[in-house]
Amino acid sequence: MNITSSRRLDRAPPAPSPEVDAAAPEGRDSLRTQAREHLADGAVTAGYGAKRPQVLALLDAALATELVCMLRYRRHHFMARGAQAKAVADEFLVHSVQEQKHADWLAERIAQLGGAPDFSPDSLLRRSHAQYVEGATLADMIGENLVAERIAIDSYRSFIAMLQGDDPTTRRLLEAILATEEEHADELAALLHGLPAAWVERRAHPSSRHGG
Ligand SMILES: [Fe+2]
Numbered sequence: 001m002n003i004t005s006s007r008r009l010d011r012a013p014p015a016p017s018p019e020v021d022a023a024a025p026e027g028r029d030s031l032r033t034q035a036r037e038h039l040a041d042g043a044v045t046a047g048y049g050a051k052r053p054q055v056l057a058l059l060d061a062a063l064a065t066e067l068v069c070m071l072r073y074r075r076h077h078f079m080a081r082g083a084q085a086k087a088v089a090d091e092f093l094v095h096s097v098q099e100q101k102h103a104d105w106l107a108e109r110i111a112q113l114g115g116a117p118d119f120s121p122d123s124l125l126r127r128s129h130a131q132y133v134e135g136a137t138l139a140d141m142i143g144e145n146l147v148a149e150r151i152a153i154d155s156y157r158s159f160i161a162m163l164q165g166d167d168p169t170t171r172r173l174l175e176a177i178l179a180t181e182e183e184h185a186d187e188l189a190a191l192l193h194g195l196p197a198a199w200v201e202r203r204a205h206p207s208s209r210h211g212g
């Protein structure tokens with residue numbers, strides 16, 4: 001995301017204001033004055049405590065990751081073959097739809113913070129944490145999706161830890177996404193466990209894999 005070209009980031013953000021006591025008359029007056037300043041910043045007020053360019057860059061990487069995951073699951077939904085493929089293909093589609101929803105939430109938050117969500121297919125893989133691996137077999141597909149989920153889980157955890165209390169809205173959003181990614185990983189691990197051992201064993205040999 002080219003955040004430097006963002007319309008609302010072309011000047012230094014207002015310095016975070018000290019905590020105000022909203023119950024006191026002078027605190028209330030201060031809040032009212034601050035709210036009238038920099039109206040074009042929308043939801044980003046003087047009290048926004050996080051480093052906005054850094055948050056936007058991390059949100060951009062998360063958006064790219066969700067889009068790559070959505071595409072990979074969608075491909076796997078249509079390409080799943082074999083005796084146990086139907087249930088797995090159905091699960092891939094459910095995950096794909098949920099990754100798209102995550103992408104939409106992240107894009108909405110990027111726009112709220114004055115950035116511009118980047119959906120450019122040219123740079124998606126470069127900006128994504130997770131990879132797009134097509135996979136040759138059902139075990140490959142499940143395994144690659146599980147790897148991608150585990151990458152997403154760790155990246156969301158570190159993002160949440162970095163934010164601490166500085167941007168509670170973004171933090172809550174990331175926590176909600178993280179919970180779903182953990183469910184995804186759990187479901188994929190169960191699917192992998194349910195496959196015949198020989199299928200999973202074959203996945204361990206690089207010659208049986210087709211990277212995407
Ligand atoms: Fe997701």
Ligand SMILES: [Fe+2]
Pocket residue numbers: 069095099149152180181184
């Ligand atoms: Fe996921």
